[in-house]
Amino acid sequence: MMQTELDLFNPQDPLQPQWVGNQAVLLPGFALPQVQALLPVLREVVAQAPFRHMVTPGGLKMAVGLTNCGALGWVSDRQGYRYSPVDPLSNQSWPVLPEVLLELANRAAALAGFNNFQADACLINCYRPGNRLSLHQDRDERDFTQPIVSVSLGLPAVFLFGGHTRKEPTQRIGLRHGDVLVWGGEDRLRYHGVLPLKPGAHPLLGNLRINLTLRKAG
Numbered sequence: 001m002m003q004t005e006l007d008l009f010n011p012q013d014p015l016q017p018q019w020v021g022n023q024a025v026l027l028p029g030f031a032l033p034q035v036q037a038l039l040p041v042l043r044e045v046v047a048q049a050p051f052r053h054m055v056t057p058g059g060l061k062m063a064v065g066l067t068n069c070g071a072l073g074w075v076s077d078r079q080g081y082r083y084s085p086v087d088p089l090s091n092q093s094w095p096v097l098p099e100v101l102l103e104l105a106n107r108a109a110a111l112a113g114f115n116n117f118q119a120d121a122c123l124i125n126c127y128r129p130g131n132r133l134s135l136h137q138d139r140d141e142r143d144f145t146q147p148i149v150s151v152s153l154g155l156p157a158v159f160l161f162g163g164h165t166r167k168e169p170t171q172r173i174g175l176r177h178g179d180v181l182v183w184g185g186e187d188r189l190r191y192h193g194v195l196p197l198k199p200g201a202h203p204l205l206g207n208l209r210i211n212l213t214l215r216k217a218g
């Protein structure tokens, strides 16, 4: 029987955790109870540190809009990628990492087996229809024993979860509003990316997808 038929006859409970690696888990809808608290807090963060299109070291302007909150924020420019304690746009500290987000990320990390997650950085990505994120590894952080916790809001996207080399095949993981994905341990350095966002209208976020990735960077 083909895989698609199996799925039809054995639908998985959509709210059950789905392990996508030995130390990587999708938590469908895990953030939904916090969304109403999260959105106004995120609006404040973005008012203080607006989304911007950073330039890669190679000189290309990134299509996805980026900002950060937390003690450290991920930045890219002609000099390279790094974590910075200040927002280069304002020369001020990044906005504080909201408690509601930290608490959510800690609970998600613990479910994935990471009991001592100490996020000090949250990269916020804003995708519009057509925007994609090419395959990359998250390796600008210091401590790879700490996981990445990703929270998706707004329009759904297809997340590509690959292997430890760029060439390995990728799994396609649907990420919807409220989903949380955690990857760490042996899966921490897996290549990942996002397929071009399909147009759509999300009731809360319109034609946007917002992704928050919490990390321990320093």
Ligand code: SIN
Pocket: 123, 125, 133, 150, 159, 175, 192, 193, 194, 211, 213
């Ligand atoms: C990232 O890899 O930084 C973001 C992933 C995502 O948008 O789901």
Ligand code: FE2
Pocket: 136, 137, 138, 192
């Ligand atoms: Fe990433």
